[in-house]
Amino acid sequence: MVESGHFSRSTFAAAGFVTALPEDVRRRLLNHGLVRQFAKGELIQQRGDAGKEFWHIRSGNVQIGRYSFDGKLSIFAVLGPGESFGEQAFLGEFPRMVDAIAGNEVTLVRIGEKELQSAITSDPRVARILLKTMANMVQQAFDLVNAGRNLSTVERVARALLGLCEGEGQTVSISITQQELADLVGVSRVSLGKALGKLEQSGNIERNYGKIVVLDPLLSRRRHHSVTL
Amino acid sequence: MVESGHFSRSTFAAAGFVTALPEDVRRRLLNHGLVRQFAKGELIQQRGDAGKEFWHIRSGNVQIGRYSFDGKLSIFAVLGPGESFGEQAFLGEFPRMVDAIAGNEVTLVRIGEKELQSAITSDPRVARILLKTMANMVQQAFDLVNAGRNLSTVERVARALLGLCEGEGQTVSISITQQELADLVGVSRVSLGKALGKLEQSGNIERNYGKIVVLDPLLSRRRHHSVTL
DNA sequence: AACCAATTGTAAACCTCTTAGCATTTGAGA
């Protein structure tokens, strides 16, 4: 049985940054950016990298997470088209703090350190938007910690699925393997399988090969969540 | 047996902000601030508050966390003198995303929205420092998620203890109850007790009534951790 | 000095997750 509760709205929120920028600034950034493709599974950036550019996703999706010393992958977020990542590194001094892996065929726009820097100095709104984006990330990271400590696996799986299907109504089909979803939720594939079984039994999802169909009952829960989660 | 590994340097890093500010800016902010006292256990700010001021800790310590709907407390960080919290709310739009509770008798300096705003506009370095602070928080939050997923309880307890005794050498005595530490680590008191037992047996700590003494073997591990965690 | 509330130590039953292993299904490519 799935308890009712609060739900996170979007996968993760490095997201908003580029989208939230004023039209002209966004144009300038994206037009000067180098476009690059990555194949499924390719490492886009690695934890510890010194690079300071950041990336805007044009198509495909990118997994943000960390490989732990023993090779296990822990995914914090899955970002989609329109979202961006890597802004933090720009702030200097830190190396990259997460790995980024192409979840499928991905097209990215590379935005260099200088471009972002000049955007910030030329328009005071940019710094503020960046700050807001970061604050949002902190909040979502807290949600993640909290979820890991207080919610059942089924509940966390439900949240993760809701985060993966952004905005659409009715029924959404998500292309993701159970292993990937397990890495995102932070449990083993076996546990994930059980949780999916329960969600399926209760009519919230359907399991398929390489994809999961999120049904209306689950989707409608999102509409009832408090925005100030 | 405790595995060797990486350690987080400080408890949590809303920390640096005020301290990292240029001398004159810091002076100005702190001098104009209202000084307030809170008794142990008092709620300083509550999740959902609309207030936009933030706080600088002059003495005592503050627990940053969330009460979940069922009344359980999950602590994300314990901040001490010189550290600050609540900067995110200033960024506007969000309500507070965490609860802050006085861990003991606490003296805080209140810094209003206007003061911070004017500090930002008057000195471009301030925005940059704030951004850096936020980036650091994101990183530490990721560490927390990662630790929760991949580390044993003993390891997480060891980390938490190291985070609580900042900077000193040799042997440090921490005033904290097992329940508080359990809330910080995210386990039950029983589990925490077991973990502490193991750490004691291996000569890393001593357990006392209301306090824990962190011994040299554990402290020395911090020196070996990679700074770029 | 006696008392008492807070804190700590421990045990047992229960539950969930993990690991390891294997059988089955699926879908893409030869």
Place this chain on the structure above:
DNA sequence: TCTCAAATGCTAAGAGGTTTACAATTGGTT
């Protein structure tokens, strides 16, 4: 159409966490 690697479904054993309960200890207060 056949083949095969990838993905899924499932089971069983084991580890570790939680809850509940109770006893023992501690340190401050009367």
